[in-house]
Structures are given as C-alpha cells and as structure tokens.
Amino acid sequence: GEDVEQSLFLSVREGDSSVINCTYTDSSSTYLYWYKQEPGAGLQLLTYIFSNMDMKQDQRLTVLLNKKDKHLSLRIADTQTGDSAIYFCAENEGTYKYIFGTGTRLKVLA
C-alpha cells in the first residue's frame, strides 16, 4: 500500500535553516502538502505543491519536489522557537483520501 515516510526528529539552532524530508510512494499523487501540529492542537496547513512543480516558495518556507525520486522537502529559513512543532507531509491520492507521514518533530534551540 501507499506509504509516506519521514524522519522522526530534527533539532536546529534558532536562526538556522531547517530541512524536513519526506518520501512518498504514490506516483499518481497530484498534490503534496505540509501540515504543522503544535502541542495539543490540530493540524494546520502550511503549504502545498502541485506535482508538476519542482519548487514553491512562500515567505520563509521553500518546498522542493523531486518527482523522479518521490522526495519532498520543506525548508524553513531563519528558524524561530515558534516553529517548534511536528511537521507532517501528506499526499493526496485523489478525492478525499490523504495519506499522512508519521511526522517530524522539530525542536528549535535558543
């Protein structure tokens, strides 16, 4: 079945860039997403990319998509303590079906 994999933890210093990686298996996914989950809260959509794009930039966020390798990454520039959260990669299989990764816990050290 389809699977979305992420590394579990990432620790960076405040002001540095963070790069969170994700691999997915469904080559037919049309859109790929990054969601952020703060402690005790629901998931919040950060950004998404259409599968025919290689890169999307949105302020401090840069999404890179390597469709050949089925690899998606999220780069956060100038990481702040408020960026500490769990980041989920998700792919859309079509219609209502989203497959989420297990999440990467980002810890930002002051």
Add this chain to the structure above:
Amino acid sequence: DAMVIQNPRYQVTQFGKPVTLSCSQTLNHNVMYWYQQKSSQAPKLLFHYYDKDFNNEADTPDNFQSRRPNTSFCFLDIRSPGLGDAAMYLCATSRGATTNEKLFFGSGTQLSVL
C-alpha cells in the same frame, strides 16, 4: 473567525463505556472527517461524510460509528472503548472532495480509556 471546534478537549472514559465526541464547523463545508491519531503516528482516517453520505474506511472497526445530523455538526461514537482506542481524535472539514481540497482541522479531543 470561521473554524472547526471540537469538544471536549480531553475526555476520560471507562473501558467498555460508550463515549461520544463532538465536532462543529462554521465553514459551511460539505465534507467532515474523523481521524484517529495515536502517539507518534500519522493521523488515520476513520470515515467521512459528504453532506449526508457516510463513507467508512475499510479497516475502521465496527466499534466506531458516526452521525451527522446537519451540515454543522458531526459526532464520533465509540460504542465499547478498549484500551487501544486511547488516542487523539481529530475532526477535519473540506469544502468538497476533489483533488486539492484543503483540510481544516479542529484542535482534537484526547481520549483516555481507564
């Protein structure tokens, strides 16, 4: 602000005692979803409603039921909670069910089973 609201934030129930979790939305979205998220795991879709049409995922246990009395409200009923049902339950909505429908999540209900 339009939003998805889940009540209660924390719910404690006893083994085998029925429990209902609530979700309401002011977005007027057609689709409402229930996800189960266990610690350090990905959210797992249990079922969703498109308007009044109920769609159950194949691997969702019969112990889990849902009701959607109107557009705004959706309930998750766990008929006989087991210890393995302790999890965060997330309600989400989307405007429709086509590709690239963004999901809007509530804050979740953390369910404990004693």
